[in-house]
Amino acid sequence: MIRPSVFYDLLVKNGTDFFAGVPDSLLKNFCAYITDNAPEEKHIISANEGSATALAAGYHFATGKIPLIYMQNSGEGNMINPLLSLVDPDVYSVPMLIVIGWRGEPGVHDEPQHVKQGKVTCTLLETMKVPYQVLSDDESELPQQFERAYSYIKANSAPYAFVIRKGTFDDYKLQKNIPVTAEMKREEAIEKIMLSANEKTAFVSTTGMASRELYELREKYGFGHERDFLTVGSMGHASQIALSIAMQKPERPIFCIDGDGAAIMQMGGMATIGTRKPKNLVHFVMNNGAHDSVGGQPTVGLKIDLPAIAKACGYEKVFSVSAAAELENAMKEITESFDKDKNALTFVEVKVAKGARKDLGRPKSTPQENKNALMEFLKND
Numbered sequence: 001m002i003r004p005s006v007f008y009d010l011l012v013k014n015g016t017d018f019f020a021g022v023p024d025s026l027l028k029n030f031c032a033y034i035t036d037n038a039p040e041e042k043h044i045i046s047a048n049e050g051s052a053t054a055l056a057a058g059y060h061f062a063t064g065k066i067p068l069i070y071m072q073n074s075g076e077g078n079m080i081n082p083l084l085s086l087v088d089p090d091v092y093s094v095p096m097l098i099v100i101g102w103r104g105e106p107g108v109h110d111e112p113q114h115v116k117q118g119k120v121t122c123t124l125l126e127t128m129k130v131p132y133q134v135l136s137d138d139e140s141e142l143p144q145q146f147e148r149a150y151s152y153i154k155a156n157s158a159p160y161a162f163v164i165r166k167g168t169f170d171d172y173k174l175q176k177n178i179p180v181t182a183e184m185k186r187e188e189a190i191e192k193i194m195l196s197a198n199e200k201t202a203f204v205s206t207t208g209m210a211s212r213e214l215y216e217l218r219e220k221y222g223f224g225h226e227r228d229f230l231t232v233g234s235m236g237h238a239s240q241i242a243l244s245i246a247m248q249k250p251e252r253p254i255f256c257i258d259g260d261g262a263a264i265m266q267m268g269g270m271a272t273i274g275t276r277k278p279k280n281l282v283h284f285v286m287n288n289g290a291h292d293s294v295g296g297q298p299t300v301g302l303k304i305d306l307p308a309i310a311k312a313c314g315y316e317k318v319f320s321v322s323a324a325a326e327l328e329n330a331m332k333e334i335t336e337s338f339d340k341d342k343n344a345l346t347f348v349e350v351k352v353a354k355g356a357r358k359d360l361g362r363p364k365s366t367p368q369e370n371k372n373a374l375m376e377f378l379k380n381d
Helices: 005-015 025-037 051-064 073-087 112-127 141-154 186-196 209-220 238-249 260-265 268-276 306-315 324-339 367-378
Strands: 020-021 043-045 067-073 096-101 131-135 158-165 204-206 228-230 254-259 280-286 317-321 347-351
Touching: 005 025, 005 141, 025 043, 025 067, 051 067, 051 073, 051 096, 051 158, 067 073, 073 096, 073 112, 073 158, 073 209, 096 141, 112 158, 112 209, 131 141, 158 280, 186 204, 186 209, 186 254, 186 280, 186 324, 204 209, 204 238, 204 367, 209 228, 209 254, 228 367, 238 254, 238 268, 238 280, 254 260, 260 280, 268 280, 268 306, 306 347, 317 324, 324 347
Parallel strands: 020 043, 020 067, 067 096, 096 158, 131 158, 204 228, 204 254, 254 280, 280 347, 317 347
Antiparallel strands: none
8 A cells, every 4th residue: 555645755756746636535545644734825625626627727837836636536527628628738738647536447346426437537538648557556666657657747748647546545544634513413414304395305415425314314214215316426416406306396395405515516506596596496505514425624615604605696595504403493494485385495504513424324226226216206296
């Protein structure tokens, strides 16, 4: 295994001292080390991978140095536009090192949302003409790999990638793990929301722990799963799925269970929701100020005013709750408004603690089974 400190020191030795990206479970030990050791002005956990690419470009323009961006391979899609239309040698020719966690690597068991991305991770880099190496897990081989990467970057003023397999980085525990003071855990909050919904309500839940917890809660109460769309991939897009369903099924309550990292990643979606104003949509954001599913790296969720943003985007009712009683009161008001046909586009920020229970399971149904069950449910108005 590669000690994150060794990898970091080699980066600095080669002139890379700026880091931007979106945390990944395969990179969590490296990301944690950066958080603890890079100066705050030299590390930005970005809203999405495209933003990270632009941040890196700006740093190079200001300093002439070689920056690094990091991401899960699912983030390649967000990176493609700025990589090809900004960074590419045919455009502004920006040198940078890209570090990509290889979820869904062929032959390695992973979750269904990672399978396709795993198959095409390297092919996408080849198509974009970004040279790469699969990083060795032998520290003695790193100097040679770094020499090859940086020689190319400097000679061509262009990007180069390291693809990181599962288990490459040795353990490292985040020291700057700022605790979040909250009365509720996310699963408790989702449970209260789920139990308050009537039998016609459809749910769209975001990627990561939230979808897993919703699935487990249905199991706990012996409920079926046909009312839920579990957005196990496509981080940041659950709210737009929910918006479109809400617009096509205006007589049905649609509850979107979102996360702060996901909502921030595609925040423009809130503007679309706010201008369309579907009165049957309730957008919940579970805010713990962290990318909880990939190591607990911080987001800016607790440093910004999400309810004010929602209000400015055009949401008609806005709540912010941090205690169980406050959530119960908000849910009572929301459900009563549906009962009286006085509902309006609603945003609910729910401040929750970081972390999930260790025995949290995963959905047993396939994505296609989940989709088909929901579509059948939505047919029955």
